[in-house]
Amino acid sequence: MNxxxxxxxxxxxxxxxNPILFYKDRSLAxxxxxxxxxxxxxxxxxxxxxFDRCLQCGICSSSCPFSMLKIDEHFSPRTFIQKTRLGLLDxxxxxxxxxxxxxxCQMVCPFEIKLPEVMAQLRHLVVEQGAGHVPLSIKSSxxxxxSCGNPWREETATRTKWLRENGITQxxxxxxxxxxxFLGCLAGYDRRAHKTAEAAMHxxxxxxxxxxxxxxxxxxxxDTACRVGDFSTAKRVKKINEENFLxxxxxxxxxxxxxxxxxxxxxxxxKEMKNIKTAPLIELIHQLFRSRxxxxxxxxxxKVTFHDPCFxxxxxxxxxxxxxxxxxxxGIEFVEMEHYGKKSLCCGGGGGGIWRDVxxxxxxxxxxxxxxxxxxxxxxxxxxxxxxxxLEDARQGDEKYKFLEIMDIFELIRKGMNYENN
Ligand code: SF4
Ligand code: SF4
Numbered sequence: 001m002n003x004x005x006x007x008x009x010x011x012x013x014x015x016x017x018n019p020i021l022f023y024k025d026r027s028l029a030x031x032x033x034x035x036x037x038x039x040x041x042x043x044x045x046x047x048x049x050x051f052d053r054c055l056q057c058g059i060c061s062s063s064c065p066f067s068m069l070k071i072d073e074h075f076s077p078r079t080f081i082q083k084t085r086l087g088l089l090d091x092x093x094x095x096x097x098x099x100x101x102x103x104x105c106q107m108v109c110p111f112e113i114k115l116p117e118v119m120a121q122l123r124h125l126v127v128e129q130g131a132g133h134v135p136l137s138i139k140s141s142x143x144x145x146x147s148c149g150n151p152w153r154e155e156t157a158t159r160t161k162w163l164r165e166n167g168i169t170q171x172x173x174x175x176x177x178x179x180x181x182f183l184g185c186l187a188g189y190d191r192r193a194h195k196t197a198e199a200a201m202h203x204x205x206x207x208x209x210x211x212x213x214x215x216x217x218x219x220x221x222x223d224t225a226c227r228v229g230d231f232s233t234a235k236r237v238k239k240i241n242e243e244n245f246l247x248x249x250x251x252x253x254x255x256x257x258x259x260x261x262x263x264x265x266x267x268x269x270x271k272e273m274k275n276i277k278t279a280p281l282i283e284l285i286h287q288l289f290r291s292r293x294x295x296x297x298x299x300x301x302x303k304v305t306f307h308d309p310c311f312x313x314x315x316x317x318x319x320x321x322x323x324x325x326x327x328x329x330x331g332i333e334f335v336e337m338e339h340y341g342k343k344s345l346c347c348g349g350g351g352g353g354i355w356r357d358v359x360x361x362x363x364x365x366x367x368x369x370x371x372x373x374x375x376x377x378x379x380x381x382x383x384x385x386x387x388x389x390x391l392e393d394a395r396q397g398d399e400k401y402k403f404l405e406i407m408d409i410f411e412l413i414r415k416g417m418n419y420e421n422n
Contacts, residue, residue, distance in 0.1 A: 051118070053111040054081045060105035060115070065346040066098065068367045077105045077115050084122075091132025096123060100364070101227050101351030103314040107342065116227075116351065123229030123352075137355040138228050146233040149219030149240070150185045151355070159188040160215040166194070168201045171210040178210040180250045181281070182264075184257040185220050186385035192392060193385040196408035197256060200281055203413055207293045209284075211254075217244045221260035228352040238267060245276060254281040258311035258318075258384050259350065280312070282383050282409065286321040289328065289413075296416035299331035302405075304412070305377035307337070307368060307391065308344035309384030317342075322383055322409050329416045337371040345371065349386030365394035369401045379405045381412055 058078045061067055066075040075098040083089045089096070101116035109115075126132040127142070141151035149156060163170075171178045187197035204211050219241060225234035241264075245253065253276055255261040261280045268278050288294045304326060312318040319341045327334050339345045348354075348364035360366070368391065372380045382388055388408055395401040407415075 051081050051085055051113070054078075054085075054113055055111065056082060057110065059108045059110070060113075063104040063108045063343075065100070065102060065104065065348075065364050065367070068345060069362060069364070071362055075099065081113075081115075089122075091122075091126050093133075094135070096126065096132070097135055097138065097228075097352065097356060099351055100310070100346050100348055100353040102310040102346035104310075104343075104346070107314060119351070120227055120229050123227075124231055125229070127229040128232060135356060137357065138352055141352075141355045142225050142228060142230040142233050145220045145222075145225055145237060146230075149237065150189060151220065151224065152185075152189055154189050156216060156219075159183065159218070160213070162194050163201075163213065163215065166198050168198060168213075170212050172212075173210075175210050178212050179252045179254055179284070180248065181211055181213045182218055182221070182253055182255045182260060183213060183215055184255070184260045184385060186389065187256050188215065188218075190385070190389065193388065196385065196388065196410055199408065199410040199414040200256065200285070203285060203288075203294060203410060203417070206417065207288045209288075212248075214244065214248065217248060219244075221257075221263045223257075223259040223263045224352055224355070226263060227350070242267060242270075242273065246272065250276050252276070253278040254284055255279070256281050256385070258309045258316065259386060262311045262315055280316075280318065282312075282318065282321055285410065285413065286325060289325050294413070294417070296329050296413060298329075298416045298418040300329055300412070300416055301331045302378045303333045303335055303376050304379045304381055305335050305337050305372050305375060306340070306409075307347065307372070307380055307382040307387055308341060309382060309387050310344065310346050310350055312383065313342055313344050322381070325409060325413065326381065329412065335375045335377055337368075337375055337377070339371065347382075347384075347387040347390040349384075349390040354386050354389065360397055363390075363394055363397075365390040366398070366401075369394050369404060372404060373401070377404070379407055379412070381407050381409050383409045 056078055061076040061078040064075070064077050075095065080095065099116065099119050101119065103116060106112070106114045106116065127134055144151050144153045148154065183197055186193040219237045221241065222234040222237045225237065255264065255278065258280060264278060267273055268276060285294070306322055306326060308319060323334070326332060345368050346364050347368055348358065369380065380391060382391065388406060391406045395404055395406055
């Protein structure tokens with residue numbers, strides 16, 4: 001191996017037990033067998049060089065939700081960066097898949113190091129260039145998205161079947177005022193998330209909003225593919241969705257999931273799509289609330305807290321709207337958890353985390369439910385299908401959480417409208 005000054009090392013990896021170190025001039029210190037890898041790596045973006053700016057202050061690690069886990073060794077972004085720079089990152093280990101892309105670290109880093117973006121590039125190296133081990137669950141979800149447009153190899157028609165079975169009818173006229181709804185994969189296929197979407201549709205119906213659900217005409221938004229570094233699949237589904245949106249002459253598109261919305265942000269800035277107005281559905285429901293189009297009469301005598309989805313609070317600054325709604329529902333005693341708003345704690349579902357098997361006792365969702373219990377909450381409300389699924393799994397996994405109710409805000413609003421049995 002070519003020994004140069006250690007200060008010249010920019011970043012590196014360990015591949016099959018051999019260190020591959022990179023120097024500022026992008027040359028490699030590795031054996032001949034890594035020429036293919038070198039070729040692939042040279043195509044990578046300059047984003048890696050941001051690690052050079054890290055001063056190892058550790059502020060990111062103390063804001064990272066993994067620091068809240070009560071275990072001896074937990075993931076730390078500061079250590080991850082240092083290991084990567086020194087060529088000690090093992091691309092065959094789980095460590096590369098731990099970060100949930102919550103965004104806490106990049107909010108506090110004095111040098112604006114955007115770790116989630118770099119993480120996606122590193123994962124890309126493994127997923128598409130074969131530089132290391134991809135967990136089976138991640139592999140299976142992305143290959144299903146690539147071949148079937150959803151992470152479970154389900155048929156497209158299933159996305160609408162449950163709507164029909166639940167009597168959710170949509171506007172079939174040419175009404176120009178109709179809005180379009182993008183369900184997302186969880187609301188399309190997952191039974192628990194169906195209830196959220198169903199509640200949202202009922203609220204819109206009562207408010208007299210005409211809507212069409214894309215359902216049959218949508219495929220996965222590409223969030224998982226993008227975050228785990230499968231850029232080819234992300235690009236493919238993006239193109240299909242783009243064609244579908246244009247073919248449906250959409251003027252206003254409302255999106256249920258913060259992950260879908262965040263993924264679409266780039267898409268809607270393109271020349272072809274810029275005439276389509278898009279927003280998260282919570283914004284429309286919030287407006288309907290403020291204009292008193294939606295009235296909540298039911299008395300919910302419960303202590304309620306709100307778990308902020310990271311992709312709303314940290315990534316998109318959507319913090320006040322759900323709280324304003326909750327505080328208007330009669331009977332509710334609203335309490336904040338220790339971490340809320342921009343400083344909220346991640347549920348563990350982002351960045352591909354929803355597909356990983358994490359041992360009981362090491363789940364971020366458990367830390368979150370502990371915080372809810374600490375403030376005496378009886379209902380934990382959120383507004384993201386990933387958060388709902390992660391928190392619900394944690395609740396079911398331990399007797400001490402069983403008394404809690406986990407609800408999406410749309411479900412709680414519908415309950416408050418006394419509409420549940422209508
Ligand atoms: S906060 Fe920024 S500079 Fe400090 S250790 Fe983390 S990444 Fe490095
Ligand atoms: S994005 Fe979130 S989970 Fe990932 S390193 Fe940063 S703070 Fe930790």
